[in-house]
Amino acid sequence: LNxxxxxxxxSLGFFAAA
Structure with missing residues (x-):
């Protein structure tokens, strides 16, 4: 896993959900 x-x-998911 990377x-x-x-x-x-x-981070992207959190930003999109925010």
């Missing part, structure tokens, strides 16, 4: 990719995905 932590960097995961962090990016979570």
């Amino acid at each position: 932590i960097s990719g995961w962090a990016m995905m979570i």
Whole structure:
């Protein structure tokens, strides 16, 4: 698993949900 990719995905998802 790519932590960097995961962090990016979570960040984008959080931003979109905000």
